[in-house]
Amino acid sequence: MASITQLVRRFLERPGSIDRTPFERTVAAAATREDRIRELDELPVPSTDDLAEFCAIVRETAHRTLGLRPYDVQLVGTLAMMSGNVAEMATGEGKTLSGAMAAAGYALQGKRVHVISVNDYLAQRDAEWMGPLYEALGVSVGWIGQSSTPEERRAAYAKDVTYGSVSEIGFDVLRDRLCTDVADLIVPTPNVALVDEADSVLVDEARVPLVLAGSADPGGSVPEMAALVRQLVKGYHYELDDQARNVHLTTKGIDTVEQALQLNLYDSPSSLTEVNLALHAHALLTKDVDYIVRDGKVQLINPSRGRVAMLQRWPDGLQAAVEAKEALAPSETGEILDSITVQGLITRYPEKCGMTGTAVAVGDQLREFYDLKVVVVPSNRPCVRIDEPDRLFEYRMEKDRALVDEIVEVHATRRPILIGTLDVAESERLALTLSGRGLDCVVLNAKNDAEEAAIISGAGERGTITVSTQMAGRGTDIRLGEGVDELGGLYVIGSGRHTSSRLDDQLRGRAGRQGDPGGSIFFVSGEDELITHYVADEYAKGVPEHSLVGHAQRVAEGVNMEIHRNTWRYTRLLELHRSLVLDLRDKILRGRSAGDALAAGAPERWSELKESVGEDLLHEAARQIVLFHLDRSWAGHLADLADLREGIHLRALGRLSPIDEFNKEAKAAYQRMLAETESLSIAAFETAPITEDGLDLDGAGLKRPTATWTYLVQDNPFGTEWERILNRLTTKVRRR
Numbered sequence: 001m002a003s004i005t006q007l008v009r010r011f012l013e014r015p016g017s018i019d020r021t022p023f024e025r026t027v028a029a030a031a032t033r034e035d036r037i038r039e040l041d042e043l044p045v046p047s048t049d050d051l052a053e054f055c056a057i058v059r060e061t062a063h064r065t066l067g068l069r070p071y072d073v074q075l076v077g078t079l080a081m082m083s084g085n086v087a088e089m090a091t092g093e094g095k096t097l098s099g100a101m102a103a104a105g106y107a108l109q110g111k112r113v114h115v116i117s118v119n120d121y122l123a124q125r126d127a128e129w130m131g132p133l134y135e136a137l138g139v140s141v142g143w144i145g146q147s148s149t150p151e152e153r154r155a156a157y158a159k160d161v162t163y164g165s166v167s168e169i170g171f172d173v174l175r176d177r178l179c180t181d182v183a184d185l186i187v188p189t190p191n192v193a194l195v196d197e198a199d200s201v202l203v204d205e206a207r208v209p210l211v212l213a214g215s216a217d218p219g220g221s222v223p224e225m226a227a228l229v230r231q232l233v234k235g236y237h238y239e240l241d242d243q244a245r246n247v248h249l250t251t252k253g254i255d256t257v258e259q260a261l262q263l264n265l266y267d268s269p270s271s272l273t274e275v276n277l278a279l280h281a282h283a284l285l286t287k288d289v290d291y292i293v294r295d296g297k298v299q300l301i302n303p304s305r306g307r308v309a310m311l312q313r314w315p316d317g318l319q320a321a322v323e324a325k326e327a328l329a330p331s332e333t334g335e336i337l338d339s340i341t342v343q344g345l346i347t348r349y350p351e352k353c354g355m356t357g358t359a360v361a362v363g364d365q366l367r368e369f370y371d372l373k374v375v376v377v378p379s380n381r382p383c384v385r386i387d388e389p390d391r392l393f394e395y396r397m398e399k400d401r402a403l404v405d406e407i408v409e410v411h412a413t414r415r416p417i418l419i420g421t422l423d424v425a426e427s428e429r430l431a432l433t434l435s436g437r438g439l440d441c442v443v444l445n446a447k448n449d450a451e452e453a454a455i456i457s458g459a460g461e462r463g464t465i466t467v468s469t470q471m472a473g474r475g476t477d478i479r480l481g482e483g484v485d486e487l488g489g490l491y492v493i494g495s496g497r498h499t500s501s502r503l504d505d506q507l508r509g510r511a512g513r514q515g516d517p518g519g520s521i522f523f524v525s526g527e528d529e530l531i532t533h534y535v536a537d538e539y540a541k542g543v544p545e546h547s548l549v550g551h552a553q554r555v556a557e558g559v560n561m562e563i564h565r566n567t568w569r570y571t572r573l574l575e576l577h578r579s580l581v582l583d584l585r586d587k588i589l590r591g592r593s594a595g596d597a598l599a600a601g602a603p604e605r606w607s608e609l610k611e612s613v614g615e616d617l618l619h620e621a622a623r624q625i626v627l628f629h630l631d632r633s634w635a636g637h638l639a640d641l642a643d644l645r646e647g648i649h650l651r652a653l654g655r656l657s658p659i660d661e662f663n664k665e666a667k668a669a670y671q672r673m674l675a676e677t678e679s680l681s682i683a684a685f686e687t688a689p690i691t692e693d694g695l696d697l698d699g700a701g702l703k704r705p706t707a708t709w710t711y712l713v714q715d716n717p718f719g720t721e722w723e724r725i726l727n728r729l730t731t732k733v734r735r736r
């Protein structure tokens with residue numbers, strides 16, 4: 001039983017986390033065995049039945065193979081993960097090694113582990129860096145990246161431990177869902193997901209769907225709409241809501257658009273949609289904040305990471321509207337064949353665990369959505385970084401001036417400075433201002449993230465000024481240059497607080513790693529988005545108070561949590577149906593159930609063909625026919641549900657609970673989909689050309705999309721359907 005002091009300590013330390021004492025005890029027990037194990041010439045392969053012995057052997061193995069002797073706290077993190085928790089370990093504490101030891105532990109229990117990395121670069125780096133440790137423990141390891149071939153992927157997934165980014169693994173899972181031959185499958189069923197940067201993957205990106213699409217059509221471009229909305233004036237033709245998540249035309253705006261287009265918008269729903277999309281692209285999405293234009297393409301910026309989100313796009317219509325706004329060629333669009341949210345992907349793993357520098361703040365969400373608990377692991381050396389209180393101002397201009405003055409003053413001492421800005425545009429503005437004051441700086445933002453490692457590794461040198469947008473992705477240590485200790489270490493300045501305190505903490509965490517000296521400070525003004533969006537009412541003109549900043553962040557997190565919860569409510573049933581369909585599909589793929597069903601549904605045709613082509617060939621033909629119709633019907637089902645969800649809130653106005661209504665209809669639609677698959681398959685079987693050469697897929701009209709491609713859909717940037725519906729209604733009402 002935990003002692004009173006332990007309970008008090010936990011309560012005072014970090015509410016929402018679980019006790020780490022049992023892990024610390026095991027690590028202490030491991031220490032008593034170390035001398036004996038160090039004497040051994042050859043180390044045994046440990047078993048996880050005796051965790052203290054496991055820790056002692058793995059520690060010595062890591063020391064011999066990597067030259068790193070795991071600290072006690074790293075082993076505590078390892079044990080926390082091996083018990084299915086999220087380990088909160090500060091930046092620079094050596095999570096890579098801690099995670100590798102946990103992955104090896106699971107693998108030694110005969111489980112297949114996916115280490116979900118933040119990006120391709122880290123997947124490869126970590127797998128290769130930790131390779132010798134795995135090898136010595138008799139655990140095989142592999143990695144996948146964007147450019148891996150199907151053979152390389154298959155080989156990597158066949159290992160005990162596979163490193164890969166969440167999107168690469170997700171896309172492989174999606175592609176497997178459309179396989180028509182067992183030999184083409186790539187991802188064997190895994191047992192454990194070990195998630196790096198667990199808060200950003202499991203919470204911030206959980207709602208992002210990964211999409212597999214096929215059958216290209218040229219995208220619809222709307223240049224004249226873009227030109228039209230460009231002339232509209234904010235506040236006169238259109239208005240933004242408080243949180244700038246929605247935009248709508250005013251009566252004046254509607255009149256102007258109708259005159260220009262020579263039509264009545266409400267009699268022409270497609271034009272209304274196009275105008276709305278163009279207006280959203282124009283008024284709510286800002287170049288160099290929400291996206292950049294590179295190589296003639298719109299590239300989205302991931303809001304929680306500040307990097308370009310590769311392969312990510314908005315829903316088709318909006319993507320086309322942004323492309324038209326920037327006068328770019330439209331990118332391809334197509335039918336969605338299947339999709340999976342990050343949450344849906346992670347939930348597939350029977351066992352989950354993770355690590356991150358900031359987990360406690362999202363402890364509730366980790367518990368609610370993944371049944372994961374947080375273990376706070378203390379740092380190896382005490383953190384001596386000095387975090388100064390925020391510097392607060394009424395107006396942004398005052399803040400900007402004070403920020404630059406601070407940089408100039410500190411730079412005069414040659415202390416290295418890292419300035420975190422909230423977006424690309426701001427980083428470029430600041431660099432310009434600094435150069436106006438005669439200071440050189442290095443800029444790191446989504447436009448040049450390829451040079452990240454080099455830029456970051458030099459950021460701790462004397463006299464360096466680095467300006468960077470939010471870079472949650474870990475990777476490269478900022479090592480302090482000579483003589484920097486005496487100057488106080490790296491000084492981190494935030495040009496504004498993020499909507500999430502976790503992002504602030506990650507920025508601060510760039511300084512003061514492993515007991516290094518360091519400092520941090522944030523500059524905040526009453527005109528910052530965080531204040532104007534989330535606590536405008538509480539903030540009557542004046543300097544914002546410290547407590548208000550925290551309050552605004554809690555409001556922002558609350559809004560996000562509600563959106564997450566709502567999305568999950570709507571996708572839960574869909575995910576259940578999807579897993580049923582996938583089980584069914586797997587049976588068809590590997591067995592003879594398709595043939596049996598068609599033999600029962602069309603007995604005459606079956607026996608006739610059995611005579612002429614033989615049973616084996618007939619079963620193969622049946623498999624192709626049923627898989628084709630199952631996949632088509634599923635794609636149709638997804639589109640139907642998307643429409644259903646879009647319109648469901650109108651029913652709420654009729655006093656029905658939208659989620660209950662949605663679930664009722666979704667259930668019926670699912671049954672219809674299964675029935676449709678069966679009847680279409682039987683009908684196709686009756687007429688399909690099946691000869692001794694097999695089934696003629698083209699002749700039977702069962703051609704699959706020639707090309708498929710994958711992308712991520714940026715989370716709906718315009719708020720919930722509910723807000724949008726209300727918005728539309730208010731526009732209509734105002735019109736009258």
Ligand SMILES: Nc1ncnc2c1ncn2[C@@H]1O[C@H](COP(=O)(O)OP(=O)(O)OP(=O)(O)O)[C@@H](O)[C@H]1O
Pocket residue numbers: 068069070071074089090091092093094095096097357474475476477
């Ligand atoms: N036991 C150890 N002894 C000495 N050095 C270590 C040990 N473990 C890790 N390190 C070193 O600490 C540095 C940070 O490791 P790592 O990148 O894994 O940290 P991290 O916790 O992932 O930090 P971040 O979240 O900022 O990326 C690396 O240079 C690594 O070599």
